[in-house]
Ligand SMILES: Cc1cc2nc3c(=O)[nH]c(=O)nc-3n(C[C@H](O)[C@H](O)[C@H](O)COP(=O)(O)OP(=O)(O)OC[C@H]3O[C@@H](n4cnc5c(N)ncnc54)[C@H](O)[C@@H]3O)c2cc1C
């Protein structure tokens with residue numbers, strides 16, 4: 152074991168399709184806490200299908216760990232399907248809000264320009280403060296904090312990450328499979344059981 | 354009374370007004386439940402009230418502690434193959450179940466636990482005996498659910514039983530608020546559940562993996578089967594035997610799998626793991642194809658993973674995809690219920706006899722007999738050993754009894770040496786190692802298998818953890834043979850202190866009460882012996898006694914269980930002394 156190069160951790164986007172059930176958030180979160188793994192970002196939302204929920208979870212781990220966690224999540228009774236993807240395999244976005252004193256923006260044309268350059272958009276403008284919004288990758292939203300800091304940034308908040316899987320054709324057909332008494336193989340099984348060699352290392 | 358045929362009462366007509374409590378009992382009756390282990394309290398009183406004159410034949414066993422109740426439920430499930438049912442009240446009643454839930458989850462035991470909960474409108478107000486039972490039990494249940502409206506009860510119970518008993522079985526907990534137990538609603542009948550869209554109890558069997566596995570087995574020179582509890586959980590004992598006998602492969606067991614194949618079957622080469630037999634451990638690192646059937650490569654079985662069977666191709670038959678590659682990377686994963694996969698595999702494997710390879714195991718066995726077993730089972734002099742007690746018990750039961758063990762040295766000795774002719778005959782707390790398990794589990798095991806003799810083998814430490822369940826025996830009149838192997842130590846911990854902590858015996862010197870007197874107080878006949886010449890007679894007394902009997906055997910104080918794979922070592926570094 153010691154001769155092998157350390158296996159790199161990287162950011163993984165875990166997508167979970169579930170029933171809408173009280174307590175499921177806890178059941179999923181527990182799988183991470185039990186292994187002392189920090190969840191970097193967690194978003195729950197409806198999916199494209201009514202009644203089916205979608206979790207987007209981001210963790211920084213090795214693929215071996217992520218694949219095992221994915222199976223443990225999928226084992227939960229109310230979980231329909233779990234996917235995990237690296238950042239290359241998803242389109243992802245995070246949204247951020249920035250609250251800045253309005254007078255400063257009014258005084259300094261430079262700030263206007265900076266905001267525009269960073270793709271920010273004013274969502275509320277009041278006499279005392281203005282709230283801007285940007286959407287993008289972490290570096291982009293982080294960057295704007297640095298830009299605004301010298302001008303008296305009052306408050307900042309960033310949302311959890313949401314991600315769409317590039318290679319996915321949605322969940323509708325799969326769900327219909329699940330509803331049958333004898334669903335087909337690809338609905339029932341983990342996709343990553345087919346790529347075990349790639350996944351596993353010990 | 355106990356042997357009476359159980360019949361479910363007719364279901365009430367549609368639209369009959371039932372209380373939630375009554376609906377619950379009808380659901381249990383429809384699921385074929387004949388025995389409940391429970392303890393009442395404020396928040397579950399409406400259910401107990403409904404039970405008072407419920408027309409069905411459901412018997413309720415009043416335990417002395419909810420932990421006893423749930424271990425009894427586990428024992429019942431393990432001996433009968435049915436779902437164990439447990440009742441407890443809210444707050445402390447529910448929290449007393451936690452150890453048993455964790456035990457049942459890790460050992461895949463099907464249970465449905467019903468807990469009372471405070472009125473729904475009081476949830477979250479720190480009401481009297483309120484605890485966040487759903488929150489607390491989430492990590493230790495396969496599924497849990499809180500019912501706040503009586504109309505949900507039939508459907509939720511149907512789901513609970515389906516989830517508990519299918520796939521990889523496990524404990525389910527249903528928390529029912531008091532208002533829902535009281536609420537009257539027009540009963541719409543009961544329909545058993547056989548499909549939940551988000552729940553796939555069995556992965557689909559893939560013929561290509563069966564074929565690959567058969568190919569590996571057919572070309573193997575030194576194939577070796579490891580089997581575990583999955584064979585028992587899948588009721589696949591016959592299919593397993595057929596596979597073994599056609600393929601001719603030697604097979605060894607985990608303690609949870611013990612008994613699935615009779616102890617004296619010629620291909621049964623013994624126990625795996627830390628205190629398992631010499632041959633199976635050494636051969637794990639010599640075989641060329643390792644076939645694991647319904648076992649999860651627990652660390653007590655594998656020892657050091659990076660030195661575990663590295664030379665072998667590995668075939669893993671398991672129903673739970675999360676077990677595949679979890680600890681040991683497999684060459685061919687045969688996921689599916691082994692009741693289905695084994696016959697498919699048997700079809701494709703060539704009929705063979707691995708006579709020479711099997712003989713190698715017997716050579717190792719001889720070494721182990723010379724170094725350890727003879728002295729343990731047939732000591733010529735000195736104080737009694739645990740092994741000779743089990744050996745004498747074998748002589749008398751002929752391997753027909755159910756052996757329930759607690760946790761510690763006596764557990765390892767009983768598992769190693771007990772003769773088992775039948776499946777579902779070795780009931781022990783494997784994954785969690787819960788001291789205090791044996792006495793209540795034995796009570797439950799007897800309720801689940803009334804026609805069999807149940808012997809609980811317990812240490813002087815473990816018996817004191819749940820000794821109050823003697824009261825359950827007294828009141829229910831159940832027949833359990835209690836065999837205390839008293840070495841006046843917390844023996845297993847003492848062994849580790851001796852071997853790995855320079856004999857610094859830190860707080861393992863445990864005193865015992867006069868067990869015979871204690872038993873007498875509960876109306877149970879008892880006897881204590883410390884002389885070898887009394888052993889056979891005392892065991893005969895115990896087995897022949899009509900009803901429960903407690904036998905305390907004083908055994909040598911500082912005996913160690915060997916062989917042993919020390920923690921952090923490879924299975925092939927197993928020590929004979
Ligand atoms: C003090 C102490 C010492 C111990 N020492 C040892 C030791 O020396 N040797 C030993 O063996 N154990 C030992 N144990 C027990 C050990 O901790 C584990 O509990 C045990 O090894 C697990 O056995 P298992 O994998 O067969 O069973 P389980 O843990 O019950 O696993 C069963 C497996 O079968 C699968 N399965 C279930 N149903 C099916 C089905 N229908 N078809 C296919 N697969 C199925 C499950 O998914 C799971 O993977 C010890 C325990 C204690 C407390």
Ligand SMILES: Cc1ncc(C[n+]2csc(CCOP(=O)(O)OP(=O)(O)O)c2C)c(N)n1
Nearest residue numbers: 761762763786788812813814815843844845
């Ligand atoms: C509830 C619980 N607490 C502590 C332990 C740790 N433990 C494992 S074996 C053992 C000693 C058991 O002593 P005893 O019951 O006398 O059996 P013996 O080993 O002497 O046969 C202890 C304390 C445990 N397994 N379970």
